[in-house]
Amino acid sequence: MGLEAILWDMDGTLVDTERVVWDVMQSAFDEVLGMRMDEALFENLLGQSERDFFKTVGKKFKLTDTQIEQVRELFHSDYVPALADVTPLPGAVEAVRACHAQTKIALVTGSTTRQALAVLDALGLKPLFQHIISCDVYDKGKPHPEPYRKAAKKLNVKAEKCLAIEDSPAGIASARAAGMKVVAIREGNKGKADISDAHLELPTLREFDLKQIAKALGL
Numbered sequence: 001m002g003l004e005a006i007l008w009d010m011d012g013t014l015v016d017t018e019r020v021v022w023d024v025m026q027s028a029f030d031e032v033l034g035m036r037m038d039e040a041l042f043e044n045l046l047g048q049s050e051r052d053f054f055k056t057v058g059k060k061f062k063l064t065d066t067q068i069e070q071v072r073e074l075f076h077s078d079y080v081p082a083l084a085d086v087t088p089l090p091g092a093v094e095a096v097r098a099c100h101a102q103t104k105i106a107l108v109t110g111s112t113t114r115q116a117l118a119v120l121d122a123l124g125l126k127p128l129f130q131h132i133i134s135c136d137v138y139d140k141g142k143p144h145p146e147p148y149r150k151a152a153k154k155l156n157v158k159a160e161k162c163l164a165i166e167d168s169p170a171g172i173a174s175a176r177a178a179g180m181k182v183v184a185i186r187e188g189n190k191g192k193a194d195i196s197d198a199h200l201e202l203p204t205l206r207e208f209d210l211k212q213i214a215k216a217l218g219l
Contacts, residue, residue: 002161002214002219003103003161003162003163003210003214003219004103004104004155004157004158004161004162005103005104005105005106005151005152005155005157005161005162005163006099006103006104006105006106006162006163006164006165006210007105007106007107007108007148007151007152007162007163007164007165007175007180008096008099008105008106008107008108008129008164008165009107009108009109009164009165009166009167009168009171010107010109010111010116010119011109011110011111011188012167012168012185012188012189013089013092013165013166013167013171013185013188013205014088014089014092014096014119014123014125015086015087015088015089015092015119015122015123015188016086016087016089016188017083017086017119018188020079020082020083020086021079022039022042024075024078024079024082025037025042025075027074027078028071028074028075028078029071031074032067032070032071032074033061033063033067033071035061037057041057041060043192045057048110048141048142048170049110049111049135049138049141049142049147050110050111050112050115050135051135051141052110052135052141053110054068054071054072076112076114079115080114080115080118083115083118083119083122084118084121084122085122086119086122086123088123089185089187089188089204089205090187090204090205090206091204091205091206091207091208092123092205093123093124093125094205094206095165095205095208096123096125096128097125097128098208098210099210100128102210103210104130104155104157105128105129105130106129106130106131106132106133106151106154106155107120107129107131107132107133107134108133108147108148108151108164109132109133109134109135110134110135110141110142110147111134111135112134112135112136113132113134113136113137115134116132116134117132120132130154130155131151131154131155133147133148133150133151133154137150138150141170141174142168142170142171142173142174143169143170143171143173143174143177144174144177145174145175145177145178145179146174147174148162148164148174148175148177148178148180149178152178152180159178159179159180160179160180161219162178162180162181163180163181163182163183163213163214163217163219164178164180164181164182164183165182165183165185165205165208166182166183166184166185166195166198167184167185167186167187167188167189167193167195168189168193168195169193169194169195169197172184172195172197172198173197176197181199181200181217181219182197182198182199182200183198183199183200183201183202183208183213183217184198184200184201184202185201185202185203185204185205186201186202186203186204187203187204187205199217200213200216200217
């Protein structure tokens with residue numbers, strides 16, 4: 001097997017944080033701005049880094065830097081504690097453990113490092129990841145290839161020797177632009193996202209078999 005690293009997305013791939021993010025974000029918007037965000041807009045922004053999310057929302061609603069920072073701070077104060085109770089998507093923990101036993105693994109996420117650590121702690125997976133590439137450490141988020149390129153560099157492996165596990169169009173585009181093969185998981189996005197640009201699609205991580213996937217993708 002020529003595969004040298006597995007790069008995992010987090011939100012929507014390992015855990016379903018969409019409803020938690022939605023509830024906490026709406027509460028922050030309501031308290032700071034006295035308004036609520038449109039759910040269609042929220043869903044269109046899924047897969048972006050947190051930094052890009054707030055940048056887009058700020059432009060959309062013509063928010064000042066102070067308003068954006070107030071919403072962000074309130075969101076952070078409520079969101080991280082809520083992640084302590086997050087549950088894994090079907091097969092996620094088992095798939096990560098299986099990959100860790102066979103090759104290098106890293107997390108490539110649009111969330112902050114603090115949020116990522118809270119999730120990995122909740123799942124009992126933090127010791128297994130060699131690196132966490134969060135929005136704190138890159139300038140351009142998914143769909144730009146920078147997050148995945150940075151992960152490959154951190155692991156000292158070539159992009160073509162990496163496999164990315166994703167659930168969103170932005171994440172798939174990011175990994176492909178970095179020169180990686182991509183497996184997309186339908187469970188986390190509930191079939192709402194177009195993941196047809198992935199090299200392989202799986203219903204859930206219960207169907208994840210690394211050797212079979214590597215063989216099918218020529219890795």
